[in-house]
Amino acid sequence: MREPPGPPDVGMSEMGPHPDLELSAYVDDALDEPDRARVADHLAGCATCTARARELSATAAVLRALPDPRPSRSLVPPLARAPAWYAPARLLSGIASGVFALLFLAAALGPLGTPRAATTAAAPAAAPKDLATGADGRAPGVGVAASASAAAESAQRLDNAASASPGTRDAQPAPPSAFAVPASPARASSEPAPAGPAPLLWLGLALAAGAAAVFLHVRMRAG
Amino acid sequence: MNREADEQAELIRRARAGDGRAFESLARAEERGLYRHALRMLGTPSDAEDVVQDALLSAWRSIGAFQGTSVRAWLFRIATNRAIDLLRARRRHGGLPLEPPDDGDVEPRWSEHPSGDPELSEIAAGREAAAIVEAALLLIPVEQRTALLLRDVEGFDYAEIGRITTSEIGTVKSRIHRGRVAVRNALVQRGWKGPAG
Numbered sequence: 001m002r003e004p005p006g007p008p009d010v011g012m013s014e015m016g017p018h019p020d021l022e023l024s025a026y027v028d029d030a031l032d033e034p035d036r037a038r039v040a041d042h043l044a045g046c047a048t049c050t051a052r053a054r055e056l057s058a059t060a061a062v063l064r065a066l067p068d069p070r071p072s073r074s075l076v077p078p079l080a081r082a083p084a085w086y087a088p089a090r091l092l093s094g095i096a097s098g099v100f101a102l103l104f105l106a107a108a109l110g111p112l113g114t115p116r117a118a119t120t121a122a123a124p125a126a127a128p129k130d131l132a133t134g135a136d137g138r139a140p141g142v143g144v145a146a147s148a149s150a151a152a153e154s155a156q157r158l159d160n161a162a163s164a165s166p167g168t169r170d171a172q173p174a175p176p177s178a179f180a181v182p183a184s185p186a187r188a189s190s191e192p193a194p195a196g197p198a199p200l201l202w203l204g205l206a207l208a209a210g211a212a213a214v215f216l217h218v219r220m221r222a223g
Numbered sequence: 224m225n226r227e228a229d230e231q232a233e234l235i236r237r238a239r240a241g242d243g244r245a246f247e248s249l250a251r252a253e254e255r256g257l258y259r260h261a262l263r264m265l266g267t268p269s270d271a272e273d274v275v276q277d278a279l280l281s282a283w284r285s286i287g288a289f290q291g292t293s294v295r296a297w298l299f300r301i302a303t304n305r306a307i308d309l310l311r312a313r314r315r316h317g318g319l320p321l322e323p324p325d326d327g328d329v330e331p332r333w334s335e336h337p338s339g340d341p342e343l344s345e346i347a348a349g350r351e352a353a354a355i356v357e358a359a360l361l362l363i364p365v366e367q368r369t370a371l372l373l374r375d376v377e378g379f380d381y382a383e384i385g386r387i388t389t390s391e392i393g394t395v396k397s398r399i400h401r402g403r404v405a406v407r408n409a410l411v412q413r414g415w416k417g418p419a420g
Contacts, residue, residue: 063356
């Protein structure tokens with residue numbers, strides 16, 4: 001089992017000088033063909049060099065089998081950083097999203113949500129002037145673009161109000177209106193305000209700002 | 224294989240054009256091996272981490288000058304030089320004992336196998352062998368250690384090791400052989416009786 005003690009480090013055998021310095025290159029197959037053939041011929045007749053070559057090969061195997069350590073942290077420098085404006089933009093987007101969300105809640109649940117109810121009753125007094133000057137029929141105080149149907153409905157109410165008002169009728173007789181219906185003073189004040197686009201607008205803005213904040217956050221993390 | 228080579232060539236091209244993400248991809252593929260190599264050269268994890276991080280940053284700064292095709296060999300060259308610089312700095316400041324000199328063409332001494340029991344022929348396969356080998360690596364000259372690690376642990380061929388260490392092939396052969404004999408001697412002195420059969 002055990003190999004005999006090795007020969008002197010520089011020595012000769014019956015096969016010629018021991019190719020000691022070439023043994024590792026031989027087992028690594030890193031010798032030119034003439035040298036490889038010469039060493040192979042020597043090994044065929046030299047048990048000592050054959051044993052050494054086998055030990056060198058086994059030593060290389062032990063080195064290859066060493067444990068594979070892991071670093072405790074990433075060693076790759078973060079080079080692809082996000083642009084410098086990402087961080088403040090993310091902060092502003094987050095704040096804006098919160099503000100818009102609050103405005104949405106206020107508009108949907110609070111006074112901002114029922115601006116028409118407060119202004120509808122006052123509309124008949126102001127509306128004739130708007131009509132006479134060709135205004136777009138938008139009720140004051142709504143603030144956000146009114147829909148075409150809301151404008152038409154407002155004009156219809158104003159037609160009714162004008163026909164019910166003697167002063168106005170005397171000054172400028174109302175033209176026949178296709179929307180004319182019997183006047184009902186109670187209707188102008190008790191009509192529920194149609195849902196305006198304002199709450200939805202705030203909600204949309206809140207969602208957009210929130211999405212922008214999330215997008216920027218993800219990009220920064222990825223960078 | 225060709226596809227991987229093409230992908231790496233594309234990453235190299237992009238990195239040289241200043242694409243940090245492309246360089247990160249290249250570096251991340253070698254991070255583990257670089258750390259393993261630096262740790263075995265230096266012996267301390269924190270130094271190995273610092274060396275690799277420094278080497279990768281240096282590589283990024285000089286990627287525009289990279290002309291070769293093997294980023295791996297190039298990164299190992301930078302990390303090896305950084306590790307050797309650190310070892311020299313340690314020695315200057317007295318942090319390390321003097322290493323044995325690299326003996327050039329002097330043939331290595333082969334330790335004789337110890338006689339007697341217990342039978343330890345399987346030591347090389349065990350956990351104990353790893354500790355013996357790692358301790359032995361830190362005792363051999365750094366030039367031999369570097370060449371041996373690049374060959375037996377990282378799998379570079381002799382020509383690549385010559386380029387990484389800026390050495391002639393003959394010098395590489397000699398360093399690998401003497402380093403390997405030194406590790407073998409360390410194992411033998413702990414009872415290893417060589418490979419079975």
